[in-house]
Structure formats: C-alpha cells, structure tokens
Amino acid sequence: xxxxxxxxxxxxxxxxxxxxxxxxxxxxxxxxxx
Amino acid sequence: xxxxxxxxxxxxxxxxxxxxxxxxxxxxxxxxxxxxxxxxxxxxxxxxxxxxxxxxxxxxxxxxxxxxxxxxxxxxxxxxxxxxxxxxxxxxxxxxxxxxxxxxxxxxxxxxxxxxxxxxxxxxxxxxxxxxxxxxxxxxxxxxxxxxxxxxxxxxxxxxxxxxxxxxxxxxxxxxxxxxxxxxxxxxxxxxxxxxxxxxxxxxxxxxxxxxxxxxxxxxxxxxxxxxxxxxxxxxxxxxxxxxxxxxxxxxxxxxxxxxxxxxxxxxxxxxxxxxxxxxxxxxxxxxxxxxxxxxxxxxxxxxxxxxxxxxxxxxxxxxxxxxxxxxxxxxxxxxxxxxxxxxxxxxxxxxxxxxxxxxxxxxxxxxxxxxxxxxxxxxxxxxxxxxxxxxxxxxxxxxxxxxxxxxxxxxxxxxxxxxxxxxxxxxxxxxxxxxxxxxxxxxxxxxxxxxxxxxxxxxxxxxxxxxxxxxxxxxxxxxx
Numbered sequence: 418x419x420x421x422x423x424x425x426x427x428x429x430x431x432x433x434x435x436x437x438x439x440x441x442x443x444x445x446x447x448x449x450x451x
Numbered sequence: 452x453x454x455x456x457x458x459x460x461x462x463x464x465x466x467x468x469x470x471x472x473x474x475x476x477x478x479x480x481x482x483x484x485x486x487x488x489x490x491x492x493x494x495x496x497x498x499x500x501x502x503x504x505x506x507x508x509x510x511x512x513x514x515x516x517x518x519x520x521x522x523x524x525x526x527x528x529x530x531x532x533x534x535x536x537x538x539x540x541x542x543x544x545x546x547x548x549x550x551x552x553x554x555x556x557x558x559x560x561x562x563x564x565x566x567x568x569x570x571x572x573x574x575x576x577x578x579x580x581x582x583x584x585x586x587x588x589x590x591x592x593x594x595x596x597x598x599x600x601x602x603x604x605x606x607x608x609x610x611x612x613x614x615x616x617x618x619x620x621x622x623x624x625x626x627x628x629x630x631x632x633x634x635x636x637x638x639x640x641x642x643x644x645x646x647x648x649x650x651x652x653x654x655x656x657x658x659x660x661x662x663x664x665x666x667x668x669x670x671x672x673x674x675x676x677x678x679x680x681x682x683x684x685x686x687x688x689x690x691x692x693x694x695x696x697x698x699x700x701x702x703x704x705x706x707x708x709x710x711x712x713x714x715x716x717x718x719x720x721x722x723x724x725x726x727x728x729x730x731x732x733x734x735x736x737x738x739x740x741x742x743x744x745x746x747x748x749x750x751x752x753x754x755x756x757x758x759x760x761x762x763x764x765x766x767x768x769x770x771x772x773x774x775x776x777x778x779x780x781x782x783x784x785x786x787x788x789x790x791x792x793x794x795x796x797x798x799x800x801x802x803x804x805x806x807x808x809x810x811x812x813x814x815x816x817x818x819x820x821x822x823x824x825x826x827x828x829x830x831x832x833x834x835x836x837x838x839x840x841x842x843x844x845x846x847x848x849x850x851x852x853x854x855x856x857x858x859x860x861x862x863x864x865x866x867x868x869x870x871x872x873x874x875x876x877x878x879x880x881x882x883x884x885x886x887x888x889x890x891x892x893x894x895x896x897x898x899x900x901x902x903x904x905x906x907x908x909x910x911x912x913x914x915x916x917x918x919x920x921x922x923x924x925x926x927x928x929x930x931x932x
Contacts, residue, residue, distance in 0.1 A: 427698030428621065431689075434705050435682040438715070442722060442746050447738040449726040 452478065452522070454567060459560030467560040470525035478518045505916035509909060516540050516901075519568060526561050528552050530890050533897055540901045542568030544908035545791055547660020547757035547882025548900070550890050554665045559646060562663045566653040570623075572908075573657025573687070573791030574615055618694045619656065626652040626683050630676070637673045651676075655683035657791040660757025660882030668758040674739070677747055680758060688714070688754035688786030690798075696829050709826045710787045713801035714753070721781045722749045725774060734769050748883070753781040755793040757882020766885045767869060775868045775885070782875040782883070783853060793880025793907050795849040799842035802826060806839035848911045853878045856903045863893050877903040 452475045459468035519542075520535030529535040534550040541548045542565055551557065551565075627648045634644030647663060654661045664670045668677060686694075693711070696704045705711060725745050726735075735741040744761055751758045766775060785794010809824040816822060824834040832838070853874050860870025865887050873887040877900045888900070906914050 423700045424621075424698045427694075427700065427702070428625070430697055430702050430705060431686055431694065432625075432682065435685045438685060439678060439681055442719075442750070443738070443742050445719070445723060446726050446742040446746055449723060450730045450736070450738045450741050 452564070455522070455560045455564040458563040459558060462559045464558045464560050467522075467526065467558040470522050471560065471564075473525060474518070474521040477521055481514075481518060502916055502920070505913040506920050509913040509917040512543065512905060512909065516543065519543075519564075522561060522564055523551065526557065528554075528557050528561070533894060534890060537897050537901055538565070539568060540904050541882070542659065542661065543572035544880045544904040545569055545573045545657045545659040545755070545793065545882075546877060546880045546904045547654070548877065548884055548888045549661070550888070550897075552890060554663070557663075562646070562650060565661055566650040566659075566663075569659030569661050570619075570653035570657045573659065574619055614695055615691045618691060618698070622656055622683070622686065623652060626656060626679075629679050633673065633675050633679055634671075637671060637676065647671075651680060652683060655680045655756060655758070656687040658684050658687050658754050658756040658786060658793070658880075659791075660751075660759075662758070668760045669762075674743060677743060677760065681747060681750055684754045684756040684758070685750065688756075688790055688792040690787040690789050690828075692789055692829050693787065701829075704829065707827050709801040709805075709828050710797040713797035713804070714787065717784055717797070717800065718750060718753045718781070721753065721777050722746045725749050725777050728773050728777075729770065732771065749778070749781055752778050752881055752883055753784060753786070755782065755785045755879050755881045757876070759883050763884045763886040766872065766883075767866075772868055775872050778883070779871055779875040782879040782881045783849060785879050785881075795846045795879075798828060799846055802834065802839055802842040803846065805834055806836075806843075809834060845910060849878060849907065852903055852906055856899055859896060859899050860887060863896055873900075874903070878907045880904060880907050 452471050456468055456471035456475065459465075459471060516536050516539050519539045520529075520532060523529045523535035523538055524532055528551045529538065530550070530552065537548075537550050540546075547569070627645075630648030630651050631645050632648075634647050635641060639647060650661070650663045651668075653659065660667075662668060662670065668680060671677075690708075690710055693704055693708055722745070726741050729735050729745050730741055735744050747758075747760055750756075761769075766778065770778070783794055784800055785796055786792025788796040788798040805824060805826055809822065812824075813822060825831050826834050853871075856874035856878060857867070857870045860874060861867055865873075869885045869887055872883075872885040875881070876883050876885075887896075
C-alpha cells in the first residue's frame with residue numbers, strides 16, 4: 418500500500434514538475450517578446 | 452503484429468488484416484528457424500560474452516527492420532523495400548522521419564503498427580523481449596546494454612526491463628486519456644479522438660515524432676494538445692532510472708540529477724536565444740505564437756521528439772542560419788541516457804562540462820591539493836578520467852557521424868544548412884525535417900540516413916562490435932584461402 422502511494426506521488430511529482438517547466442518556459446517567452 | 456491485426460479486423464479493414472496475417476506468418480517462420488539454430492544458447496548451454504551480447508542486440512535490430520517492413524510493403528504506401536525499411540528504422544529508433552506516401556489515408560491498422568513500432572523502439576526491443584519472455588535468457592544483461600541502455604533499476608535485468616514497461620504503461624493510460632479528452636474537446640468524434648490520442652501519446656512518450664497525418668501536430672491547431680504533448684515528451688526524454696527513483700520516493704532527484712540540470716540549462720539557453728532572434732526579426736511577434744512555434748520546436752528537437760508545428764521549409768525560409776544552427780545543437784544534444792530519447796545525451800554533456808571545470812580548477816589550485824569531483828545521477832559518483840573519456844568518445848563519434856551525413860547531403864546538391872539540419876535530425880534520432888527527406892531523394896542518402904539512425908540509437912558500440920566481427924570473419928576467410 419505504501420509502495421503504491423509512493424508511486425502515485427512520484428507520478429504526480431513528475432507531471433507537476435513538467436507543467437512547472439512549461440510554465441517557466443512560457444514566462445521566459447513572454448519576457449523575451451516584451 | 453497481433454494488435455494491428457485485431458485493430459484492422461475491428462475497423463473492418465480486410466486488406467490490411469490480410470497484410471498482417473502474411474507478415475505474422477513470415478515472422479513466425481523466421482523465428483522458428485532462428486530458435487532451432489540457437490537452441491543451445493536458449494537452454495543456457497552456451498555462455499554469451501560481452502562481444503556476442505552487443506552483436507546480438509545490433510543484429511536483432513537489422514533482422515527486425517526487414518521483418519517489420521513487410522506490412523508497409525504490402526500496404527502499397529511505400530515505393531520500395533528501402534522506403535519501408537527507412538520508415539521502420541525511423542520508428543524503432545524513435546526518429547519520426549517518414550517516407551510513407553499518403554499518410555492521411557492509410558489504414559488504422561497500419562497506423563497502429565507505425566506507432567507501436569516507435570513505442571516499442573523507445574523502450575528497446577531487447578527490453579521488450581526480456582520483459583515478456585518467461586525463461587531466463589543467457590547474456591540478457593549484455594544484450595540489454597548493447598541496446599544503449601545501461602542503467603540497472605533493480606538487481607535483476609528482467610525485473611529492470613519489466614519496471615521500464617510498467618512506467619511506460621502507466622503513462623500510456625494517463626497520457627492517452629488526457630489526449631483523448633483533449634481531442635474530443637477540439638471537435639474530434641470519440642473513436643477517432645481515441646486513436647489520435649493513443650497514437651500521439653505513443654509518439655510523444657517515445658520521443659518518436661510520428662503522427663497519423665501529414666501535417667503532424669499542426670493538424671490539431673490546438674494549444675492544449677501542444678501543451679499536453681510537451682509535458683509527455685519532456686517526461687519521455689527523462690532517464691528511466693530517474694523515473695524509478697522518483698517513484699520510489701526520491702523526489703529531490705528532479706532537481707539534483709545532473710541530467711535534469713544539464714537538460715534544463717541547455718534547453719533554456721537555446722529557447723531563449725531562438726525566441727529573442729525570431730521575435731527581433733519579426734517572424735513571431737507575440738508570446739503565444741513564439742511559445743507555440745519556437746519553444747515547442749526547440750523542446751521537440753532537444754528531447755529528440757520531432758513533432759513540428761511549422762512546415763519543413765519554414766525552418767529554411769523563416770528561421771535563418773542562426774535558428775537552424777540552434778536547432779542543430781538542440782538535436783545533437785538530445786535527451787537523457789537510458790530513456791526513449793536520442794542524441795549524445797545530457798548526462799554526457801554534463802560529465803564532459805564538469806570534467807573541463809574540474810581540470811581548470813586543478814590547474815588553478817595548489818599542487819599538493821587533491822580534489823575529488825563528483826556528480827549526482829541517482830547517487831553520487833566520482834568524476835574520474837575514464838568516465839569523462841568514455842563520454843567524450845561517444846560525443847566525438849556522434850560529431851563524426853553528423854559530419855559524414857552532412858557531407859553526403861551536400862554531395863547530392865542539398866544546401867549546407869539543409870544537409871546539416873537533416874543530418875542532425877537523423878543522427879540524434881529527432882525526426883524534424885527541413886525538406887530533404889522525401890521518397891524522391893537518392894537511395895544512397897536513404898541508406899546513409901538508415902545507418903545514421905541505427906548508429907545513433909544503439910550508441911555506436913554494438914554496431915562497431917558487429918562491424919568488427921564481420922571484418923574479423925572476412926579476414927579469417929581471406930587467410931584460409
């Protein structure tokens with residue numbers, strides 16, 4: 418059960434990190450174009 | 452081939468179904484023959500050493516290229532066996548360049564086959580065989596390494612291979628669902644939206660770049676579709692060891708890992724320079740179009756995915772030499788080691804960079820100081836000279852391959868920038884095209900591109916072992932006679 422929970426949290430960490438990464442890149446683009 | 456066959460039957464595509472029946476029959480016959488020849492190895496009576504592990508991995512890719520091109524050839528959508536082999540190698544190596552004609556009208560079964568090839572190729576064919584074959588295989592770890600994957604997630608290589616598949620299958624469910632819902636929200640009917648979602652997931656996760664239509668990702672005209680695919684291909688380009696570590700609860704790896712740091716820095720710098728240049732020249736003037744057209748393509752190139760949301764010739768006509776050069780650099784660097792991505796990998800860039808910094812520090816510090824440099828990749832490693840040398844050697848091999856492929860392109864009359872772009876795309880297993888790859892291009896160039904994709908994917912060593920073995924055999928024959 419603990420292993421399953423850790424895997425779900427790991428999956429969420431990865432997806433959220435990737436979303437954050439895209440957000441940082443979009444902010445960068447916004448700054449560069451302005 | 453059973454899955455595309457079932458897909459064809461379910462979609463009432465009788466001719467493609469027959470193509471798959473023929474292909475399955477031929478493959479089974481060849482498989483039975485090889486199993487008879489190699490029965491001693493199968494029983495574990497013969498020890499497979501490193502040399503043969505590499506050779507088996509390299510040869511299995513060539514054998515599979517021919518067998519898997521049969522459905523292409525029977526479909527009538529490829530001009531020749533060479534074109535079929537090109538597309539199969541492009542799929543297996545997760546490159547994504549296409550010579551198949553009339554992509555918009557190929558059957559769902561063949562589309563399933565194309566995208567399965569790229570999905571399976573991303574994980575590795577040896578990984579697939581190790582995951583699903585019940586028995587212990589002699590020399591399994593050596594073949595696994597021969598496929599360019601050298602990270603052991605678990606002590607047992609079979610369990611490692613199964614873990615790789617488990618990670619991919621969970622993402623398959625999550626990613627397909629996300630793209631399916633997104634597809635329906637942009638106006639696709641539920642069934643086509645499902646297939647588009649599945650195919651685009653397989654391509655994005657395996658950093659492949661195939662799409663079920665000629666226009667690639669542009670077909671969807673959807674920012675949300677692009678955002679989901681960016682997330683998927685960035686995740687797909689990460690090391691399987693890293694996925695496994697994070698899923699085991701080591702969340703700090705996402706920040707501390709040398710590959711993540713290297714990828715973040717290089718993609719950040721390349722994107723920033725590309726956005727600045729292309730907004731200055733007035734090609735893309737607002738933030739949304741700059742992000743969608745520039746950052747998307749840079750990340751697609753850097754992760755070696757190959758989804759392109761500008762037309763091939765736009766790179767040549769709008770991006771200019773500076774933009775093309777940035778894309779070439781991104782394509783050559785590529786994603787992470789032991790991932791679905793190609794290129795010479797962020798890990799090696801990080802190691803060589805740290806090696807250079809360590810050498811400079813060594814020169815500047817007092818002679819009696821002994822410095823031990825380390826890098827973090829799942830755990831701490833000492834940065835020693837053999838590690839730096841091994842990484843530098845692979846980078847040199849990639850550069851030589853890139854130079855030879857560029858040279859051949861220019862020999863056939865393509866402009867230098869176009870040749871370099873396409874050479875980086877095939878060497879780094881990316882799949883973005885500037886317009887060189889076409890069914891009408893010279894056969895020698897097609898063969899060179901197949902070779903470049905193959906060498907780039909297997910990271911040279913296995914293929915060199917195969918070449919050495921063949922040359923050694925020929926030499927022995929010459930001496931005998």
